[in-house]
Amino acid sequence: MSEHVLNVGVVGCAAIARRTTLPALAAEPSVRLVAVASRSREKAEDVARTFGCEAITGYAALLARDDIDAVYVPLPPALHAEWVARALAAGKHVLSEKPCVTSRAEAAELVGAARDAGLLLMENFAFLHHGQHDAVRALVDAGAIGEPRHLGAEFAFPPLPDADIRYDPALGGGALLDAGVYTLRAASLYLGPEVAVHGAVLRDDPATGVDVAGAALVADPAGRTGQLTFGFDRSYRCACTLWGSEGSITLDRAFTAPPGLRPVLRLVRQDHVEERTLPAGHQFASLVARFARTVLDGGDFKGPGEDILRQAELVGAVRAAAGREAVC
Known part of the structure; x- marks a missing residue:
């Protein structure tokens, strides 16, 4: 990792990523957008052309790269836990699309893994940065x-x-x-x-x-x-x-x-x-800049994890109050 630039890869080509966070990553001076991965080679190449980076077929192949320091994960919510966990295990900092998890148990596992590895895990609630x-x-x-x-x-x-x-x-x-x-x-x-x-x-x-x-x-x-x-x-x-x-x-x-x-x-x-x-204000640009500077400057890694845990608890409590499931 360069002292001044965070090398970032993107795990997935979701429409929300193309509209919002990918343009912000590509424009942020403290970020170098290295590659984007998709299960579809054609889709990866299309997105890579748009944002001036490399196309990779398969999420695991992107995580195996040693020239990527951090990843953005804009997959469907039910896939976040697996691929965020795999990214952390590969030594990557993670910006996860919201919701980062679908349960309190997933939140505890991922936040714990990030803490143990000394990595930043942040949830992409861009509005907070407007x-x-x-x-x-x-x-x-x-x-x-x-x-x-x-x-x-x-x-x-x-x-x-x-x-x-x-x-x-x-x-x-x-x-x-x-x-x-x-x-x-x-x-x-x-x-x-x-x-x-x-x-x-x-x-x-x-x-x-x-x-x-x-x-x-x-x-x-x-x-x-x-x-x-x-x-x-x-x-x-x-x-x-x-x-x-x-x-x-x-x-x-x-x-x-x-x-x-x-x-x-x-x-x-x-x-x-x-x-x-x-x-x-450009809330996605502000969030991306905050994510990058937190990693590059060794900022607060604990706070974003606590936010993820608290958010997951509230989601579980809504489900429980609506009679859907017990708080876990």
């Missing part, structure tokens, strides 16, 4: 809405094409693992690491068996609450509202602000409504 959330927290810290009391987080969109992998239970499909995880991560961000699930509902599609919508009630030990709603069965909504004793703050593109968008923050107080247009 400046609009820094703006919200700065206003809260300045007392703009008084004491925070409640979080509303919503992420939903219209039905997907029938062949979409998110309708396949064997691949880790379902709205909770696709959209609900964003709202749960927002709850940890704004209500703190001790937030817990107190109730949940999941609604299944009888044709596929996956959950297509859901909601959860969460709260922290101080009694601050959160109402989380998610699904792919309704019109698009992607918002967070933090409601306090003296006002509220709302972001309308809380999770998916594209690079050119200048987000609008809405601040409401008694007899006062204000809309602030915030600077544009």
